[in-house]
Amino acid sequence: MTTRKYKELVEQRTRQTLQKWSEQPDVEEKEIYRFLHNLKGTAGTVGLHLVEEYAGSTLLYFSDESYKNWTEAEWGDYLYPLLGLFDEQLMNGAIPVPGLQAAMLSDGKKQYEILLIDDDVELVAFLRESLEKQSYFVSIALSAERGLKIFYETKPDMILLDILLPDQSGIDVLKQIIGKAKKERIPIIIVSGEHSKDVQMYAYSLGVMDYIPKPVDIDLFLVLIKNRFELKLEWQKSIIVDELTGAFNRKYFNQTMKQLISDFRRTERTFSLALMDLDYFKHVNDSYGHLVGDEVLQTFSELVLKSIRVEDTFCRYGGEEFALFMPNTDAASAMLVIERIQQQFSLKEFWAKNERFNVSFSAGITEVTESHLNADKLIDEADQALYASKHAGRNQTTLYDEHLPAGKLESVLNVIIVDDDPLIRRIVTHQFQAWEPESIAKVKVSSYSNGPQFLQTDWYAPEEKFIILLDGIMPELDGVEVLERIRGSYPEVNILVIMLTGRNDQRDIIHALQMGADDYVIKPFHLPELLTRIERLAHRFLF
Structure with missing residues (x-):
């Protein structure tokens, strides 16, 4: 239309x-x-x-x-x-609203994600708007608790942190995250109205990169952020080892893939690629904490590194997903190696909160062939095999076969619009029906005209993920009340909520974020911007 x-x-x-x-x-x-x-x-x-x-x-x-x-x-x-x-x-005619595909296109440049932890909502809104005009993506946390949760779940590229927070001191937050932030090369910048020299010196001694006093000079602020990201890029270029796990990083993975494919073209020296993903790892983080999650990652890496040959290359592919290159090894032989590691790792016991637990991993393996000399194709084949293992019950290994279903069998993302404006529902639904986000096999779109109608339906499925666009002002049941019931009845890990509000009243925004909203969009919104934001949030839900 x-x-x-x-x-x-x-x-x-x-x-x-x-x-x-x-x-x-x-x-x-x-x-x-x-x-x-x-x-x-x-x-x-x-x-x-x-x-x-x-x-x-x-x-x-x-x-x-x-x-x-x-x-x-x-x-x-x-x-x-x-x-x-x-x-x-x-x-006078109309200027067409750019289509969904145009909104999803990228110029190839990385869009850095910034986590902003500050309870000054007016400043937060201003900084977010200013930063996103510079093509940064900004996540907001109005409390220390929320900021810590987002930090551990999303691994932002930079953190902007206030000293004075409603639930605990920003210094206490800094102490909790500085070690992991340093290992992950995540710069932390304090933005605070606390100008005490002693506090600034203490923050610097803990490891913050910069200390910006309020009120913020936005021009200097934006130049500083750009400068720090350029510095971060130089850091990343010089590093090939993931410091948390000791595995090589994604950059080295790409280099190794290129080298092995080139070698195969010259010598026909075969190699296999295994992708391994820890099962239910998010549950480990949610149940026992992220420090315990880090211990699990380190233990897994140590086991793999002890189990492979000198010529093998073990990489952290992303989050809890790892890759193993095995030169001079066909897929069947690689499977024996992975299954042996699988058996040993599943027997490892971890201890947290006075209870013991075990963790397993699933794997998918492919082998280079003359007809498949493309890096993306090899990764896609291993990925399909991995998700076949997940779909079959986890804690197992699957060899790639051309008869495997393409794509990720489990990756269903539900987009739900709850808004009493029928035209808004129609427009947004129409746009999302054509959406094909990367790594999501299926997008299901539904809409409701009011809160009770939505809540009374059997909308939730434990194995699926949900992004809910929720109007703040509706008849019968206010949007924040609907949000409160969602957060009180369903696991937060499966549901992202974006509040749509026509009000600029900061108290409404504060209340929605405090009640568990993940983001907010002020009406009128521009569809391309909304859809880009939705796609970014959807990446948290990759299965």
Whole structure:
């Protein structure tokens, strides 16, 4: 559906609403408020910016908590001018909203992720907007607890940390993360209104890279961030070993793959590639803590390094996923090696919170052939075999076979829109139906017009993942109340919630984030920006 068609639908709905109201004796004020609230968000999203601006300014004259009745003579002075604005914008033509695929394209440059831990919501909103204009992706935490959770789950590229936080001191947070941050080469920058020389010296002594005083000079701030990322890039170029596990890193993996393929072209010297992924590793982190998770990763790496030959190359491919190159080894022989390591590792006992537990891993193996001399193809084959192992019950190894189903069998991502504005639901649903994110086999899209309708359905499935776009203001049940029920009834690990709000009231944003929202988007939003943000968040859900 074209953008112009959406605009015409908005106009049609507006005219129908005003026509219906003109036939009534009066209209309740909160109904007028809700109409303008929805119109502001929808008009801005489809490109009716004059209508958006007028609806936003008119909204200030009404309240969503008032039961006052307005006659046509009263409300007409405020609302009928909208009709002329539609005529003006539609006559002038429309600027198409970029499509979904355009929003997902990348210029090949890395989009750095910044974790911002600060409870000053006004500053947080300003910094996020400023940083994202520079193409950074910003995650927000309004408390130390939330910041620590995001840090361990997402491994950001940089951390901006305030000293004064509501639940514990930023210095205490710094002490908890500085060791891991140093190992992962994650720079930490303090941004604080605490100007004490002693505090600054102590923060520097713990290992922070910079200490920026509030109020922030945004121009200097942005130049500093750019400078620090350039420095980080130089660090990364010079490092080939993952310090946590002792395995080689992803950069060295790429170098090794290139070298082995080149060698095969010259000598036909075969090699096998195994991808290994620890089973239910997120459960280990959630149940026993990330320090215990690090211990599991280190133990696994130590076992593999002791079990392989000098000519083999063991790499940390990403997170809890590892790769092993075995030169002069066919796939069947490689399988014997992996299964032996599998058996030994599953017998390892770990101790945490007064209980013992075991961890297993799944693996997939492929072998280089004359017809498959492409690195991406080899990785994809090993990946398919790995996820066949996962699908078959985990703790096993699968050899790649051309008859294996392509893609990740388990990777189902649900996108749910809960919004009382039917046009918003229609637009967003239409866009997501064409979405094909990397590493996700299937995207299921559904929408609901209100909170009770959504909550009463059998929407949740334990083996699937969910991104919920939740309108903040809805009839019957407020969006934050729906959020509270989601967080109280379902495991957070499977569900990301993005609040859609037409309000700039920082108290609403604070409340939503405190109740467990992962992000917020202010209406009107631009679809390409929303979809890019959704895709970034979806990467947390790779199976």
